[in-house]
Amino acid sequence: MPKHLILCDCLGSQTIDAEALGRATGLTCSRVHTALCTREIAAAAKAIETGDVVIACGQEAARFAELAVDLGQPEPLCVDIRDRAGWSDDTPAAPKMAALVAEALVPAPQAKSVDVISDGTCLIIGRGSVAFPAAERLANTLAVTVLLTEDEELPTSRDFEIVRGTLKSATGTLGSFALQLDALSQMEPGGRGGYGFGTPRDKAETSCAIILDLSGNPPLFPAHEKRDGYLRADPGDPNAVAAVVFEAAQHIGTFEKPLHVAVEAQLCAHSRAGQTGCTRCLDACPTGAIQPDGDHVAVDPLICAGCGACSSLCPSGAITYDAPQVAFDLRRMQVMAETYISASGSAPRLLVHDDGHGVEMIALAARFGRGLPGDMLPLSVGALAGFGHAEMLAALALGFASVDVLTSPKSDLDTISREFELASAMGGKGRIRLLDVGDPEALSGKLYSTEAKTTGTDHVLPLGSRRQVARLAAKALMPDVMHPVPLPVGAPYGAVLVDTDACTLCLSCASLCPSGALGDNPDKPQLRFQEDACLQCGICATICPERAITLEPRFNPADTALAQVVLHEEEPFECIECGKPFGVKSTVEKIMEKLAGKHAMFAEGGAGRLIQMCDDCRIRAQYHSEANPLTGGDRPRPRTTDDYLSKRRDH
Structure with missing residues (x-):
């Protein structure tokens, strides 16, 4: 059954052209309602009962979901066309609304997750004056142990355990924290008078499901706010302490942990033969979820917070963002661009933002300000750092006139800036911007002040890996460039330069090249190179005994980058017995x-x-x-x- 689009102008606050929306989306549109969530709720119920519907309202999605449950129907798809299109100083909005509806209809891949079980064992760290009241509030819900950081008078309550000692290390995540302590001594509850402690011992090991850190000391983990099960508050702020105590009480039971990234170890260029090469993901991971694992790296899915930086920076595609897959975002952009261009005849602009700060900024700008320009299509992504240079270039190659990336206070600016510089150098200069603004009015001002372009790049279909997509898009953006373009230091594209006077053709570089960019010729002493395959991991330069290799970050859009070229060759030595050529003469x-x-x-x-x-x-x-x-x-x-x-x- 075809989908029906149910429309509402939200008390007449936006103009909706139902006929134009129907033509652009291919959906059957209802009449334009005025109060679908209140006075006309019966019309919404009738539409939900009749079949597969799309409701053009994002604000009241929860209400329509509850209505569907009451009616025994599947939850309807709700699309926000008001904040993102209808509430705007620009008109008409029909092409933009159509693009947003079409993008929402792109089927999302099935999310992958793993169950995490928390048995409710909780370790509270801090002074007794703060930790004991928190323990008393949690004792009826969780199995609480207090680790005292200072000697204080002990309570007589036996609702929770008390220990003291020095915490030496902490690893793990929700449900599986492992801790090591020195000078650990447990409270002895026997005897008359105040309780005392037993004999201390070093290298004690224990585990817990939740850590509530009220010590005021530096966090136990990097990017601690992204570590599931680790809750921390300033002990001098009663409101903050109360908030984390309430949150800790919810951390018991079985939880679904999304699997954010997928790993293909055989593609990893981390190291070969004990020589370190690429460390981009290791350097960028804020939580320490990525660790070396032999010649490759391994990602702990329970620690991974899904920031997406590793996916953007990985030169080989060994790590890819998987929640959702990169191909899903490319498809969303493609549908948005095609629908808008078909409906308006001009190229849209793209605003990429996260699903928290960015959504709120757009909503506030629409409700109290000018909203978004009529040609500015917003794209919400779960991991902003995962929207790397390949996606930026692909958006331009799909027909968008420009790409603006709206960062948030919690964004990984180092990774995003690095990917922005790379995309700019590979054909996106002047058409990609980073917007670091925290005021909705300032956001609208920046977007409206930019002159809109009427045309974009000829449509290119993004296929293959992120690396292949980036190359295809860059070639489309630089059709007349046939020479190598310099790239920033650390770029994953480039050439290998060989000092032929120093090179002895030992071919150790070719034997260890993880991508096969360097190779030999079995018939003669030759070192061959295919630039398109080079990851700039640096293993060849590290392993070269003669220090004859240097790397040059660059992008070669010409087809010569796809062919093998000879970097160095010499005459073979002829066997003094049979005359057969072998080895290198010199x-x-x-x-x-x-x-x-x-x-x-x-x-x-x-x-x-x-x-x-x-x-x-x-x-x-x-x-x-x-x-x-x-x-x-x-x-x-x-x-x-x-x-x-x-x-x-x-x-």
Whole structure:
């Protein structure tokens, strides 16, 4: 059954062209209601009962969901076209509304998650004056232990345990924290008078499901606000303490932890043969969820907070954002651009924002200010740092005239700025902006002050990995550029430069290159390079014994980047026995020159000749030589029973 679009102008505060929306979206539109969530709620109920509907109202989504439950119908899809389009100083809004509705209809992939179980064991850290009242409030809900940071008078209550000691380390997350303490002593509840403590012991280990840190000391974890199950408050702020105590009481039971990223270990370029290469994800991860794991890296899904920085920065695609997948956001942008261009005939602009701060900024700008320009299409993403250079370039290549990224106070500005600079250098200069504004009116001012362009880049279909999408989009944005473009330091695209005077063609770089960008020629001494495959991980430069390799960050849009080129080649040495070419002539001659006259075995006719032979001839020469290392003495005769008896008779 085709979807029906149920419209409401929110007490006449916006103008909706139902006919234009129907043409642009292909949906059957209702009449334009005025108070669908109140006086005309019966019309909403009738529409929900009749089948698969889309309600053009985001503010009252919860009310319509409850109505659907009461009617025994599936929850309707609710789309906000008011704050993002209808409440705007720009008119008409129909093309933009159509684009927003079409984007909402893109089917989202199934979310992946894992169950996390918290048994309610809670460790409260702090002074007794703060920790004891918090423990008393939580004791009926959680199994509480207080770790005292100072010596104080102990309460007589036995509703919770009390220990003291020095916390040396803490690892883990909600449901599975592991702690190590020194000088740990437990309260002894026996005896008359005040309670005391037992004998302290070092290297004590324990575990808990929740940590409530009221100590006022530095956090136990990096990016502590993103660590599930770790709650922290300033002990001098009673309101903050009360808030985290209330929150701690909710941390018991089974929870769904989203799996934010997917990892393909075989693509990782972290290290080879003990030599470190790419560390981009390790350096960027705020929570420490990514750790080295041999030649690759491993992501702890329970610690990962889903910021998306690793996905943006990974040069090989070993780590990809998976909640939702990158392809989903590309599809959303494609549908938005195509719908808007089809309805208006001009190119839209894209505003990328997070689903918290950005949504609130747009809502406030719409309710109390000018709202968004009519050609500015907002795209909400769960991980702003995950919207990297590939997505920025893809948006332009899909037909958007420009891309604005609205950051929030909690955004990873280092990663976003790095990706912005990279996208600008790869064809997006002047068409991509970072907006770091915290005032809705200032946001509208910046968006309205930018001159809108009527055309964008010719439509390009983004296919393949993020790396392939970025290359395809960059080529479309720079159609006339056929020479390499310099990129910022640390970019994941570039060339390998070889000092041919220093290179001995040992090919250690080719053997360890994780992406296969460097390779050899089995028929002759050659070092080959394919620029498109180079990740700029640096392993080749690190492993080179002659220090003959340097990296040049750049993007080559020409097709020559897809072909193999020879970086260095030399004449092969010809075997002195059979004439078969092998090895590198200059290297063999240099070895002979250094060994000449140094030892009798390398004199003419000696072992030195073996160095000048191919593998087959060398084996034959060694086998037939007097000092053949492959031969031994005569095989001893087996000892028989007669030998044994004969020896007995002789004695």
